[in-house]
Amino acid sequence: MTVHFIGAGPGAPDLLTLRAQRLIAAAPVVLYAGALVPAEILGHAPAEAQVIDTQHLQLDEIIAACQAAHGAGHDVARLHSGDLSIYSAVAEQTRRLDALGIPWDVTPGVPAFAAAAAALRCELTVPEVAQTVILTRYGKLASKIPAGEDLASLAAHGTTLVVHLGTQAIDEIVAAVTPHYGPDCAAAVVARASWPDELVLRGTLATIAAQVADAGIRRTATILVGPALAAHDFRESHLYSKARDRPAAGDDA
Structure with missing residues (x-):
């Protein structure tokens, strides 16, 4: 078996x-x-x-x-x-x-952060804006977070940050990461991603905690922070660029 x-x-x-x-x-x-x-x-x-x-x-x-x-x-x-x-x-x-x-x-299965990104209709990696996604959790009530993995240290990278299991402490999370991203940085919370009662909140680090409180979200939610969430004027990727070298007709791909 x-x-x-x-x-x-x-x-x-x-x-x-x-x-x-x-x-x-x-x-x-x-x-x-x-x-x-x-x-x-x-x-x-x-x-x-x-x-x-x-x-x-x-x-x-x-x-x-x-x-x-x-x-x-x-x-x-x-x-x-x-x-x-x-x-x-x-x-x-x-x-x-x-x-x-x-x-x-x-x-394997579809992870919550991917479902949250889909709900936001957002790519978490955007050319020359963010090419790294940091997945972490808030560790106040669960097992200890290892040294060097505290939110402030991770936020110092300035890339897309995804925090699981943390909406009950949204104020503390915002306070920890705002010095690195700034209060106007895009932030979002997706509760029960892909469920019929899915709830999507969009805002900034200055507004997202109040939105979470008003919505009464306490669990089963994902917090996302980073400039990629609001990126619009960015360089197109090299993947489909005209400048990319491509095999000639008849060559092996």
Whole structure:
């Protein structure tokens, strides 16, 4: 058997990969991350599948469910919201599975920051404006942020900054990054990106905290800051430029 860790996407049930859908449809056991995985995605599971909400389970209990499936020879579809490469708590699970000799693999999903960028109709990297995206989280109530990864240090780069899990502390985040970007820098908050109740707030560092407070946003939101969010008068990329060298007709591409 195999435990298939699957990125279930940001919320919209059709933002699920074909591979993910196939694995879910074949899995006798499905573990999913509470209210962050919509019922339509769980609907891909076999009617007879054991479906377990891990929202209120501890790590030991989650691993015990995987171990029981392993003993029965049953594959597990382990669903996490977004993509598994960031803030998924997968590493601690796979470490336990390795110690138990239980096979596992990973199927990527659409991450929340990509869904937020889509909602904003915005490219996060713009030629000669921003060519780097920094993904981070606000660490006040969760595990500690490593030295050198505090918001002020990251904001010093002046590029596109994406902050997860931080809307409850939007005032503190704004205060930390404003000295580096300036109060007029573009900022946005996208709550529940791709869900039917998606909410998009656009403003500047001077206005975004008040907008968040007025909207009552407390969680399941992504904060984005940087000049790329409002870039209009920028140089076109080299990718489609007339100056780019291209193979002659008949040459290999």
